[in-house]
Amino acid sequence: MTPHMLTRSLDRGATIFLAVVVACGILIPLSNLLLPAGSFLQVPTYLVALWGKYVCYAILALSIDLIWGYCGILSLGHGAFFALGGYAMGMYLMRQIGSRGVYGNPILPDFMVFLNYSKLPWYWYGFDMFWFAALMVLIVPGLLAFCFGWLAFRSRVTGVYLSIITQAMTYALLLAFFRNDFGFGGNNGMTDFKDILGFNVQAEGTRAALFALSCLALIAGFLICRAIVSSKLGKVLIAVRDAESRTRFLGYRVESYKLFVFTVSACMAGVAGALYVPQVGIINPSEFAPGNSIEAVIWVAVGGRGTLVGAALGAVVVNYAKTFFTSGMLAPYWLFMLGAMFILVTLLLPKGIVGTFNAWWDSSKERRDAATIASAAAEDGVAEPKMAEEAQ
């Protein structure tokens, strides 16, 4: 990212958003660690982990907004990239358990001992090293997105057909990861993690650090997205979204643009998943469930498609609502509420929270500007008295 791309990408909304994320990323861990437990301002550890989860969801929402809001690619399978990043991190965490597992095998994770594996499958090699796992967090989702996108975009699969095959993709992965002989823990997935980079995953300090790291990843993801959408490439993406064949007749290779942005988006989703897993302490095939991906799209719609800030906000708002409502007597009705929220937003706020706010802000700014011009003109005595009379 060159400096001019960075400065160009920061408008007022983006600056406010970044300031809020930076403040949360610093203050929440500090308050959790430094203030005495139980004091009014102290953020309890369980909340740090919960909000850390929201931040990861916000990164996922950003990645969806990048492709859906700006390029019109509605992926209903983005949870798959999130889950793959999560599995890559989960494999690292499993290898870190070492001989502390139930069966005490220094090499094989518990589920492999249980399933009578004689040795570690080749695709688990290297995951004992953090750098390798971190690389895989980017490469595995990125490579899948690249191959999938290369086939789909080159064949000009668009619109609802693309959405359907992304659903099929995540469902196929769900079924595959459910199988015990697939080598990733089957139905139960991976859990009972001990250490990350030598720090206890359960420790307050580690949780606070993971939260701060998630905020950092959100900032980085946001800046990358902003740099992309405010470059000329961003204008091409919007052109593809609004009039794909026109863009092609201008000499743009539309499939390359889609492939680029889809792959970047998948890598971001992978990072979100990798940060999510140590904070929730488990990864299992249910993360591939098609419903998860659809829910993530709803976050973006609620917050405001094509605004980036709105996507992140939508993820936090909807998930906060989910936590709030599923922990009370309204719990059985949460899915109805989510559905109702989606319908209401589509009907009443088609631009989402942030999109609607932006539209209101722009129009009121126009009115204020017009008023300033009119009053200045009146002071100069230029305004026609007749018009003023009519206005009264």
Next chain:
Amino acid sequence: MNVMDTRATSAMLYLDGVHVSFDGFHAINNLSLTLEPGEMRAIIGPNGAGKTTMMDIITGKTKPDEGTVLFDGVTDLTRLDETRIAELGIGRKFQKPTVFESQTVQDNLLLALNVDHSVKATLFWRGSRAESEQIDKVLETIRLTEARNRLAGSLSHGQKQWLEIGMLLAQDPKLLLVDEPVAGMTDVETHLTAELLKEINKTHTVMVVEHDMTFVRELGVKVTCLHEGTVLAEGTIDQVSSNERVIEVYLGR
């Protein structure tokens, strides 16, 4: 090797014996047509004559079943896709004005400029003086300088048509295909569009598809009348419009 040796024809655009059928319907039937460099040609013909399909073939959207389509005497267009053909220098204005509605007039032109269109180049793009000067020039030609910062979606129908012609100018192609440029325009706008196209024709080869006979007359160029996917008549507007078969086709049998 001399380029002239490899040229099959001196024509800018050369169509010979082109056939296309969709599910048994012969949209284009043994169509042959040539456009010389620097020429402006008007294409007329009743609905379903194959005018738009012909443009689809030239721009790579539709592949012909048989026949030759040569651009600039050397390039076989039937083997290339839309992007490659646009890069070669064929620009197209659609029948229905298609501009990027949610972007400004200025950005529409910026996107159309004939520069490196690779992902990398656009990601790391920085505006240059030459580019903004070219945009200013096009804005002036299409009379949209005042509207440069407005969203293209907020323009009037006629202005959108002009913006799209402006995008073609920014693209600076060797050959412009213009599909119904004056549909839905007022008489004044139609007149201005004819002037604009004549101006463009000074430096570009142009093919215009249009129904509006007053407009075609005003252009004052050679006219080709298509019917059922083949050339029915060719000549000046007076010759074509007095041709008995053309009258028959237009007025019904």
